[in-house]
Amino acid sequence: MPSRSETDFIHYIKARYGLNRIGDDCAVLPKDSETDLVITQDLLAEDVDFVLEWTDARHLGHKALAVSLSDIAAMGATPKWALLSIAVPEQLWDSDFLDEFYTGWMSAASPISVELVGGDISRSPGGLFIDSTAAGEVPRGKAVLRSGARPGDSVYVTGPLGAAAGGLELIRRGVRIPDTPDDSAVARLVLKQLRSQHRCDVGAAIRELGCPTSMIDISDGLSTDLLHICAASGVGAVIHSDLIPISEDLGATIANADALLDLALNGGEDFELLFTADEATVPVELAAKFKRIGKITDSAGKIELIENGITIPLRAEGFAHF
Amino acid sequence: MPSRSETDFIHYIKARYGLNRIGDDCAVLPKDSETDLVITQDLLAEDVDFVLEWTDARHLGHKALAVSLSDIAAMGATPKWALLSIAVPEQLWDSDFLDEFYTGWMSAASPISVELVGGDISRSPGGLFIDSTAAGEVPRGKAVLRSGARPGDSVYVTGPLGAAAGGLELIRRGVRIPDTPDDSAVARLVLKQLRSQHRCDVGAAIRELGCPTSMIDISDGLSTDLLHICAASGVGAVIHSDLIPISEDLGATIANADALLDLALNGGEDFELLFTADEATVPVELAAKFKRIGKITDSAGKIELIENGITIPLRAEGFAHF
Numbered sequence: 001m002p003s004r005s006e007t008d009f010i011h012y013i014k015a016r017y018g019l020n021r022i023g024d025d026c027a028v029l030p031k032d033s034e035t036d037l038v039i040t041q042d043l044l045a046e047d048v049d050f051v052l053e054w055t056d057a058r059h060l061g062h063k064a065l066a067v068s069l070s071d072i073a074a075m076g077a078t079p080k081w082a083l084l085s086i087a088v089p090e091q092l093w094d095s096d097f098l099d100e101f102y103t104g105w106m107s108a109a110s111p112i113s114v115e116l117v118g119g120d121i122s123r124s125p126g127g128l129f130i131d132s133t134a135a136g137e138v139p140r141g142k143a144v145l146r147s148g149a150r151p152g153d154s155v156y157v158t159g160p161l162g163a164a165a166g167g168l169e170l171i172r173r174g175v176r177i178p179d180t181p182d183d184s185a186v187a188r189l190v191l192k193q194l195r196s197q198h199r200c201d202v203g204a205a206i207r208e209l210g211c212p213t214s215m216i217d218i219s220d221g222l223s224t225d226l227l228h229i230c231a232a233s234g235v236g237a238v239i240h241s242d243l244i245p246i247s248e249d250l251g252a253t254i255a256n257a258d259a260l261l262d263l264a265l266n267g268g269e270d271f272e273l274l275f276t277a278d279e280a281t282v283p284v285e286l287a288a289k290f291k292r293i294g295k296i297t298d299s300a301g302k303i304e305l306i307e308n309g310i311t312i313p314l315r316a317e318g319f320a321h322f
Numbered sequence: 323m324p325s326r327s328e329t330d331f332i333h334y335i336k337a338r339y340g341l342n343r344i345g346d347d348c349a350v351l352p353k354d355s356e357t358d359l360v361i362t363q364d365l366l367a368e369d370v371d372f373v374l375e376w377t378d379a380r381h382l383g384h385k386a387l388a389v390s391l392s393d394i395a396a397m398g399a400t401p402k403w404a405l406l407s408i409a410v411p412e413q414l415w416d417s418d419f420l421d422e423f424y425t426g427w428m429s430a431a432s433p434i435s436v437e438l439v440g441g442d443i444s445r446s447p448g449g450l451f452i453d454s455t456a457a458g459e460v461p462r463g464k465a466v467l468r469s470g471a472r473p474g475d476s477v478y479v480t481g482p483l484g485a486a487a488g489g490l491e492l493i494r495r496g497v498r499i500p501d502t503p504d505d506s507a508v509a510r511l512v513l514k515q516l517r518s519q520h521r522c523d524v525g526a527a528i529r530e531l532g533c534p535t536s537m538i539d540i541s542d543g544l545s546t547d548l549l550h551i552c553a554a555s556g557v558g559a560v561i562h563s564d565l566i567p568i569s570e571d572l573g574a575t576i577a578n579a580d581a582l583l584d585l586a587l588n589g590g591e592d593f594e595l596l597f598t599a600d601e602a603t604v605p606v607e608l609a610a611k612f613k614r615i616g617k618i619t620d621s622a623g624k625i626e627l628i629e630n631g632i633t634i635p636l637r638a639e640g641f642a643h644f
Contacts, residue, residue, distance in 0.1 A: 004415075006443050013424055019438050021403075027439035029403065032354035041455060043407040043442040081343075081351065085365040085453045094325055102335055116341050117349035120365040121328050126448025131407045133363060133455055 023232065025074040025217060026136070028143045038143055039135040040071035046127035054171045057097045059194040060130075061104025067219065068134035069108065069198035070271040074217040076144040076207025077136035079200055081115045085131040087124035112200055144207050144275070146232035149214040151298040153276040155237055156290045158199050158206075161222055162260065163247035165267020167193030170253070185249035192247075192270070199273050202289075206273065211281035221268045223314050226303055229276065236302035239294030239314070265305075265314070345554065347396040347539060348458070350465045360465055361457040362393035368449035376493045379419045381516040382452075383426025389541065390456035391430065391520035392593040396539040398466040398529025399458035401522055403437045407453040409446035434522055466529050466597070471536040471555035473620040475598040478612045480521050480528075483544055484582065485569035487589020489515030492575070507571035514569075514592070521595050524611075528595065533603035543590045545636050548625055551598065558624035561616030561636070587627075587636070 004012070014022050021027040026038035044050060044064055055063075065082060072079040084105065088098060098121075109116065114134070167189035177194065178187050199217070206212055214233055216225045222244070230237055246264045254260050276296055279287075294306075303314040326334070336344050343349040348360035366372060366386055377385075387404060394401040406427065410420065420443075431438065436456070489511035499516065500509050521539070528534050536555055538547045544566070552559055568586045576582050598618055601609075616628075625636040 006445075009420060009443060017424070017428060017438065021437065021439040022441075027403075027405075029439065037359075039405065039440060041405040041407050041441050041453070043409055043444045043451075043453065045409045045444045045446050045448075045451075047447045048409075048445050081349075083349075083361065083363040083455065085363050087365055087367045087370075087451055098331060102339070106339060115343065116339065117343040117351065118361060119344075119363050120453070121331060122365045122367045123328075123370050124367050124448075124451075125369045126367075126446075129365075129367075129409055129446075129451045129453075131363070131365065131442070131451075131453035133405065 024145050025071040026077070026143070028075070030140070031137065034140055035137050036140050036143055037135055038072060038075045038077045038138055039133065040068050041131060041133045042067045042071070044130040044132070046129065052128065054176070055194045056177060057100035058104035058107070059177070059191070061101040062108045063194065063196040064130045064132045065105050065108040065114070065134065066196040066198045066271065068132045069114070069200050070217040070219065072134055072136035073198055073200045073203030074144070074215050074273055075136065075138060076142065076203050076212065076215060077138035078204050079112060079114050079134055079136040081117045081135050082109065083117060083133040084119040085121070086119070087122045087129040089124050089128060092128065093123065138207070142207060144212050144215040146214050146216050146229050149229050149233035149235050149276040149296045151235055151296055152278070153213050153296040154279040154282070154292050155226070155239060155294045155296060156275050156277065156292055157218070157222070157245060157272050158202055158290050159272040160245040160247040161218065161270050161272060162250045162264035162267050163189050163192040164196070164269035164271070165263045166247065166250040166253060167191070169263070185252040188249045189247070189253060196269060197271050199271065203273060206275055206286065209283050210275070210277050210286045212275040212277045215273055215275040218270050218272050218274050219268055221266045222274065223265050223303070225274055229274065230301060230303060233296070234300050236297040236299035236304070237294055238297055238304045238306060238311070241305055241307040243291065243293040245291040346467050347393040348399070348465070350397070352462070353459065356462055357459050358462050358465055359457055360394060360397045360399045360460055361455065362390050363453060363455045364389045364393070366452040366454070368451065374450065376498070377516045378499060379422035380426035380429070381499070381513070383423040384430045385516065385518040386452045386454045387427050387430040387436070387456065388518040388520045388593065390454045391436070391522050392539040392541065394456055394458035395520055395522045395525030396466070396537050396595055397458070397460060398464065398525050398534070398537060399460035400526050401434060401436050401456055401458040403439045403457050404431065405439060405455040406441035407443070408441070409444045409451040411446050411450060414450065415445065460529070464529060466534050466537040468536050468538050468551050468554035471551050471557050471598040471618045473557055473618055474600070475535050475618040476601040476604070476614050477548070477559055477561060477616045477618060478597050478599065478614050479540070479544070479567060480524055480595040480612050482567040482569040483540065483592050483594060484572045484586035484589050485511050485514040486518070486591035486593070487585045488569065488572040488575060489513070491585070507574040510571045511569070511575060518591060519593050521593065525595060528597055528608070531605055532597070532599050532608050534597040534599045537595055537597040540592050540594050540596050541590055543588045544596065545587050545625070547596055551596065552623060552625060555618070556622050558619040558621035558626070559616055560619055560626045560628060563627055563629040565613065565615040567613045
């Protein structure tokens with residue numbers, strides 16, 4: 001059997017068993033007459049999604065929840081509760097790792113009142129594995145899907161890109177979390193990678209105020225996640241390289257403009273939100289907070305980047321497991 | 323730091339962060355004015371919870387969901403939907419393993435209309451890991467907890483015990499899944515271990531008809547799971563060895579009466595239900611289907627076994643990860 005990608009396999013299983021709720025950032029399930037439940041599950045495997053020597057237990061605990069909260073935000077929903085499963089190698093069990101990990105997890109959960117309601121703990125003979133489930137609520141029928149983008153819509157991102165990928169690059173070159181407080185650009189980039197943010201502070205507000213037609217979180221990279229929106233919506237997009245917001249800390253660390261653009265376009269794990277909306281419906285105060293980077297077109301599946309007046313086709317270069 | 327058990331750590335985290343929904347087979351969350359949602363998450367780690375050489379992908383897929391469905395049944399709830407995360411070693415990815423695994427998973431889900439709504443797939447550098455989430459529904463406030471057993475209640479089990487542990491013992495001695503259909507007692511015991519059953523066929527009916535005061539699924543073993551009920555309810559129990567139903571297939575395979583009783587008392591993964599009820603409230607037709615094995619007492623935390631007229635204290639001998 002030829003090797004399939006992770007995405008191919010999900011498409012295959014979805015089609016084979018008619019799994020209609022799979023394919024967005026969260027599944028949407030009816031809760032009551034006024035509310036839908038949204039739910040997501042994310043697996044983090046050691047040496048695939050994180051490297052233990054690069055991080056610490058608190059940052060990893062924070063990240064484990066943040067990646068799922070980001071999916072809740074991408075639906076325009078408000079997070080409510082979560083479950084956490086963790087398979088722990090023996091040598092970590094006999095340390096303060098788990099205490100620190102849960103401290104980190106709670107540092108993501110507590111400020112937004114997300115309750116840990118269940119999960120599982122097991123011994124692991126082969127590396128650390130974390131599976132994070134998070135659920136949220138959204139008014140009935142109002143969850144923002146990937147599939148609603150329409151030709152003519154503007155494309156927005158909620159914040160600067162490239163920092164998490166830049167942080168990863170620095171870590172690969174040997175930079176580590178500083179032992180003492182360090183507010184340098186380098187330290188901030190490293191933390192963006194290791195701790196991960198989520199934009200639950202704006203996800204629901206964009207849904208309420210911004211009339212978004214589609215939304216996704218930028219986990220795999222702008223190019224890949226925009227392609228996900230275009231594929232789900234049956235549309236294309238044109239984006240402008242000079243409109244893509246690039247992390248200031250990244251700009252202060254890397255001089256090469258191409259390298260900067262590459263990280264902002266193709267680097268993953270910034271966990272900003274990418275959404276589309278008819279520009280006329282986006283209130284001025286919301287538009288001012290976010291960055292309009294391009295337009296949705298009717299060229300299905302085709303994404304183009306305009307750079308220095310030249311139009312080039314953009315491929316998805318983001319992260320894929322297989 | 324002294325080594326803590328898995329259960330100790332869960333108690334510690336629960337107390338430290340005031341996690342009141344943790345500690346039963348499922349978390350109970352309000353859904354709408356008439357319904358509660360129950361949800362559980364179970365992690366299966368290679369070489370801890372299963373051995374790949376002992377099983378096949380279909381049985382493992384079935385088991386992955388069945389262990390969670392069993393938790394739903396134990397709440398007296400009806401299963402509705404599920405999520406599945408799986409971390410797959412490269413050599414399994416490039417085979418038909420995943421196809422077969424999902425076929426097995428669906429063979430547990432389809433007959434009871436459980437819908438797969440999400441999950442995650444990742445590459446694993448260290449063994450196969452499966453995390454299964456299942457959710458169900460129960461009338462508001464009617465979920466059957468572990469904490470309601472009262473002195474004087476009778477203790478019931480829904481079916482014969484020991485088969486799954488007997489199957490494990492046979493597998494450890496070299497018995498494998500037969501290549502051709504085999505309806506022998508040995509083959510049935512092996513399948514009880516590898517495929518796992520769940521009692522969603524009776525869980526909700528016991529709640530509706532049997533007025534249970536507490537319920538749990540027998541996953542860790544009768545002795546351990548009865549202790550869980552007693553600990554949560556602040557009661558004790560006396561059970562009679564000659565009333566404990568022992569798998570007929572096990573009886574046909576093992577002659578030693580002590581070994582049989584040991585497997586039925588302390589072997590895990592039978593996934594029958596253990597519940598308590600005031601005998602007067604249990605309808606005759608329900609009582610006839612299940613086995614009354616003893617009584618709840620007011621001796622908190624103390625479980626006694628009456629064997630040949632002699633009363634002996636019973637310790638929890640079931641499975642613990644650490």
